[in-house]
Amino acid sequence: MDDFIAKAIEKAELKGASFAECRIFGYETDSTSMRNGQIETCGRSKSIGYGVRVIKNGAWGFASTAIVEEHTIEDIVSSAIKEAEATSKILKTPVELTEEPIIKDKYFTPFVKDPFDVDIEEKVEILKKADSIIAEKGDVIKVRNNSMNFVKTYFDYGNSEGTLISQQELFSGCDSGATAIANDNQRRNIGLYEMRGFEFIDMFNFEKTAERVASEAVILATEAVAPKPQKTAFILEPYQLGLTIHESCGHPSELDRVLGWEADFAGTSFLTTDKLGKNYKYGSEKVNIVCDPTMPYVLGHEKYDHEGVKTQRFHVVKEGIFNDYQTDRQTAKLIGQSHSKGNARIDRYNRIPLVRMSNLYLEADPEGPKDIDELIAETKEGIYGLHWKSHSIDDKRVNFQFSVQIAYEIKNGEIARPLKNTIYQATTPEFWGSLDMMTKEWRIEGLGPSCGKGAPHMQIIWVSHGGPYARFQGVNIFSG
Amino acid sequence: MVLEKQKELLMELSELALRRVKELSCEAIINASFAREYATRFSNSEIMQNYMDLRRTIEITVVYNDKQRAGSITNDLTKEGIISLTEYLAKVAKLVPPDPMYPGIVKEEQKYPSLKLNDPKAASLEPVDIVDKVEEAIVAGEAIDKKIHGVSGNLLLADGFDYFISSSGHELIYPTTNISTTINIDALDQGEESRSNSTFGSRFLSKLDMETESKEVAKRAVQGLGAKSIEPREYEVILDHQAVGTLLFFVGYATSSRLVINRASFLTDKIGQQVFDEKFTLMNDPHNPEHLASRPIDDEGLATQRFSVFEDGVLKNYSYSRLDASRMGAKAMGTGFTFMGNAIGFPFAETMKAGDIAKEQMISDIKDGLLITNLHYTNFVNPPVGSITGMSKDGLFIIKDGEIVGSAKNMRFTDEIPRILKEIEIGKELRQPGGMMGGNIVAPLKIKNFRFTSQTQH
Numbered sequence: 001m002d003d004f005i006a007k008a009i010e011k012a013e014l015k016g017a018s019f020a021e022c023r024i025f026g027y028e029t030d031s032t033s034m035r036n037g038q039i040e041t042c043g044r045s046k047s048i049g050y051g052v053r054v055i056k057n058g059a060w061g062f063a064s065t066a067i068v069e070e071h072t073i074e075d076i077v078s079s080a081i082k083e084a085e086a087t088s089k090i091l092k093t094p095v096e097l098t099e100e101p102i103i104k105d106k107y108f109t110p111f112v113k114d115p116f117d118v119d120i121e122e123k124v125e126i127l128k129k130a131d132s133i134i135a136e137k138g139d140v141i142k143v144r145n146n147s148m149n150f151v152k153t154y155f156d157y158g159n160s161e162g163t164l165i166s167q168q169e170l171f172s173g174c175d176s177g178a179t180a181i182a183n184d185n186q187r188r189n190i191g192l193y194e195m196r197g198f199e200f201i202d203m204f205n206f207e208k209t210a211e212r213v214a215s216e217a218v219i220l221a222t223e224a225v226a227p228k229p230q231k232t233a234f235i236l237e238p239y240q241l242g243l244t245i246h247e248s249c250g251h252p253s254e255l256d257r258v259l260g261w262e263a264d265f266a267g268t269s270f271l272t273t274d275k276l277g278k279n280y281k282y283g284s285e286k287v288n289i290v291c292d293p294t295m296p297y298v299l300g301h302e303k304y305d306h307e308g309v310k311t312q313r314f315h316v317v318k319e320g321i322f323n324d325y326q327t328d329r330q331t332a333k334l335i336g337q338s339h340s341k342g343n344a345r346i347d348r349y350n351r352i353p354l355v356r357m358s359n360l361y362l363e364a365d366p367e368g369p370k371d372i373d374e375l376i377a378e379t380k381e382g383i384y385g386l387h388w389k390s391h392s393i394d395d396k397r398v399n400f401q402f403s404v405q406i407a408y409e410i411k412n413g414e415i416a417r418p419l420k421n422t423i424y425q426a427t428t429p430e431f432w433g434s435l436d437m438m439t440k441e442w443r444i445e446g447l448g449p450s451c452g453k454g455a456p457h458m459q460i461i462w463v464s465h466g467g468p469y470a471r472f473q474g475v476n477i478f479s480g
Numbered sequence: 481m482v483l484e485k486q487k488e489l490l491m492e493l494s495e496l497a498l499r500r501v502k503e504l505s506c507e508a509i510i511n512a513s514f515a516r517e518y519a520t521r522f523s524n525s526e527i528m529q530n531y532m533d534l535r536r537t538i539e540i541t542v543v544y545n546d547k548q549r550a551g552s553i554t555n556d557l558t559k560e561g562i563i564s565l566t567e568y569l570a571k572v573a574k575l576v577p578p579d580p581m582y583p584g585i586v587k588e589e590q591k592y593p594s595l596k597l598n599d600p601k602a603a604s605l606e607p608v609d610i611v612d613k614v615e616e617a618i619v620a621g622e623a624i625d626k627k628i629h630g631v632s633g634n635l636l637l638a639d640g641f642d643y644f645i646s647s648s649g650h651e652l653i654y655p656t657t658n659i660s661t662t663i664n665i666d667a668l669d670q671g672e673e674s675r676s677n678s679t680f681g682s683r684f685l686s687k688l689d690m691e692t693e694s695k696e697v698a699k700r701a702v703q704g705l706g707a708k709s710i711e712p713r714e715y716e717v718i719l720d721h722q723a724v725g726t727l728l729f730f731v732g733y734a735t736s737s738r739l740v741i742n743r744a745s746f747l748t749d750k751i752g753q754q755v756f757d758e759k760f761t762l763m764n765d766p767h768n769p770e771h772l773a774s775r776p777i778d779d780e781g782l783a784t785q786r787f788s789v790f791e792d793g794v795l796k797n798y799s800y801s802r803l804d805a806s807r808m809g810a811k812a813m814g815t816g817f818t819f820m821g822n823a824i825g826f827p828f829a830e831t832m833k834a835g836d837i838a839k840e841q842m843i844s845d846i847k848d849g850l851l852i853t854n855l856h857y858t859n860f861v862n863p864p865v866g867s868i869t870g871m872s873k874d875g876l877f878i879i880k881d882g883e884i885v886g887s888a889k890n891m892r893f894t895d896e897i898p899r900i901l902k903e904i905e906i907g908k909e910l911r912q913p914g915g916m917m918g919g920n921i922v923a924p925l926k927i928k929n930f931r932f933t934s935q936t937q938h
Binding site for chain 1: 523530533606610618632633677856871890
């Protein structure tokens with residue numbers, strides 16, 4: 001692909017581009033899902049193509065096609081140039097990019113077993129077994145869902161500065177869920193992803209997970225009660241903590257949102273540029289939010305972002321103080337930073353890179369309780385909430401309201417009873433300001449390709465989050 | 481020229497796949513599409529992204545023995561790629577366990593309506609034509625008031641064709657043009673920000689009046705300055721078109737057979753029951769060429785149909801995929817959307833029956849209430865009871881004694897859809913705001929009790 005990319009860049013430069021990049025991108029999936037013992041989805045998808053992005057007359061232009069053949073380069077480059085020329089008609093701020101090191105490298109995320117080589121019979125047998133475990137709970141279970149999903153991405157990138165990168169990713173995800181109907185209609189599911197091959201299926205442990213979701217669905221439908229409205233201590237496990245980080249720390253610290261570029265769709269951010277470097281208090285001093293796509297095996301792991309910039313570990317929030325934004329080359333330059341943080345990502349070949357999350361998590365407390373049992377023992381009264389049920393947050397990422405699938409009331413340091421339909425509502429700085437205790441134990445959870453951003457084409461990016469079990473004080477809880 | 485060439489290629493590859501499927505003793509349905517897309521995004525009164533893509537896909541669902549299926553979607557359109565994919569799908573279809581309820585591919589005769597869904601002039605558009613439209617919106621919006629800080633938004637124009645063919649002899653190809661746009665304008669006064677928003681569309685670029693819309697959006701943005709904090713409680717409200725469009729997406733989604741069979745809909749077992757106010761009538765109207773979601777055929781090969789979803793507040797029909805219809809003992813009516821062989825039903829061309837009260841009259845009739853222009857991040861909280869939450873965004877206005885007297889800071893609502901639509905009045909002005917699945921045609925709603933549950937700071 002190196003020659004192909006070089007030809008596209010050369011043509012763009014001949015047509016007057018001051019900067020050009022060519023990105024060949026493939027996205028392949030293999031999915032099998034089962035509902036109530038019947039196969040619901042079984043198949044594959046493939047999206048492959050290339051895009052050329054140029055700067056001409058100070059303006060961006062981009063064009064793409066699914067036809068990765070040399071005879072299309074002339075047309076695609078010409079279209080990108082035409083787009084840039086048209087844009088420059090009403091240009092106010094010429095595009096400038098940070099200077100970045102020139103990189104020539106190839107990188108492949110490690111895996112043991114390629115899931116695309118695994119026979120369909122083996123996949124179906126695993127799902128059947130999980131289905132039968134849920135079915136053993138009896139007639140109270142009305143819907144049983146189990147699925148596995150595998151994704152390969154291919155990324156070949158070059159730009160007119162000399163960077164040339166080839167990067168491949170492989171990630172795997174599983175989900176097991178059950179809907180029980182008795183006194184109430186309740187659903188419980190657990191879905192996780194990691195940047196691994198078919199070996200992740202064993203790590204997910206369908207049998208154990210199916211048993212757990214089925215048992216908890218029955219508890220929710222038969223004996224759980226709705227919490228009364230209250231302000232109390234609230235503990236989140238790493239998955240739901242991760243979702244809360246995603247919405248209330250991840251999105252507001254994306255610099256394109258801060259600059260208003262997402263105003264027409266997802267909104268803007270309360271984390272305005274006047275707060276950078278001004279000791280803005282994001283939360284309690286225990287809050288350390290880290291962006292780290294360099295961490296192997298987690299979803300969102302990558303060595304290079306989609307502008308060819310090497311990814312890095314950095315603090316978004318450090319000891320409770322807002323530390324830095326997630327950026328790409330253009331947004332970093334606009335606020336006077338010398339380098340991009342390496343957060344530019346695309347979801348398909350025909351999309352323009354946006355500032356995206358990858359792996360963002362809360363650092364654990366090395367001085368805190370060992371695990372969730374010790375944290376509960378340290379809590380006189382409160383609620384422990386697990387896993388995503390619903391979420392909503394305002395356009396500046398301040399007022400949020402999330403609900404969890406199952407929760408437990410804590411009395412005198414012990415689990416007292418199960419709770420259903422549990423909702424927590426807060427504002428971002430108030431919530432993170434109330435973090436008072438975390439465990440030493442922590443983990444990263446892959447949320448899958450689930451984060452939507454961008455318009456007029458929304459791009460769905462794969463992300464991971466997590467951290468320790470964390471306790472927040474005085475959280476507004478109610479049911480619904 | 482590009483369109484014709486791609487049309488020939490997609491038809492040739494589809495027929496090639498069908499021949500191979502038959503040789504392997506299977507059946508298949510194929511959905512193919514091609515479009516040239518122009519996409520532009522602007523912010524702070526300048527274009528941030530401007531691009532063109534030649535989008536093409538083939539989705540193949542292979543069925544064996546009428547009961548076993550496998551599906552795939554690809555844009556790798558080489559002959560070798562299609563043959564290899566077809567053989568893989570046939571192999572998988574023969575291996576997966578049979579589903580006794582799956583009805584196989586459509587074999588009954590279908591009468592596909594003839595619909596004019598394209599703008600012949602779209603094929604000759606150039607990037608500069610799109611930029612000119614955007615410039616009109618920026619200039620018009622900025623001219624409204626000195627407090628206008630920036631015009632943002634996006635525009636997507638897709639022009640191409642959709643093609644369906646099956647091994648049972650059904651075949652249809654039809655051209656489509658679809659344009660959708662959003663204008664979002666920011667007003668700023670002494671550090672205080674106010675935004676307003678409009679999402680709309682057309683099949684004809686010449687009919688897309690971004691200039692006029694931008695002026696209206698800019699006026700609302702300025703009107704929104706000086707927002708006051710108000711208490712969360714129940715209010716009598718008017719939901720303007722865009723907010724109604726969002727609410728009705730969730731209503732329509734709850735009529736999807738997929739949600740119903742998964743026991744995740746508040747409308748489960750409610751066919752024939754009075755669910756909402758008797759003034760509420762909602763159709764699926766896929767033959768109206770003005771509706772941006774209109775189409776003559778669904779993804780499973782059924783001819784689309786006009787039918788009642790709600791009539792006088794009574795739930796009349798769910799929207800089925802063929803498999804769900806078979807499971808539920810019902811008849812699918814052309815509302816199937818497939819992805820990799822898995823179909824869900826959705827009333828994709830939602831159209832409300834208009835009322836007879838002007839929106840201005842509705843405002844005059846309210847003593848103490850709110851006008852909500854737009855909803856943001858709306859999501860089900862507890863789907864089986866229809867509870868939803870979301871925020872007001874880009875325009876929440878205070879109504880006192882029949883007049884708009886100012887704006888309010890945004891609020892969060894958490895309420896149940898059956899309660900929201902229990903006591904309503906319906907406006908007479910129909911409009912098509914954009915949105916998921918192509919949007920819907922809706923009228924403003926006056927709602928007696930709308931429950932706001934918390935505040936935000938802007």
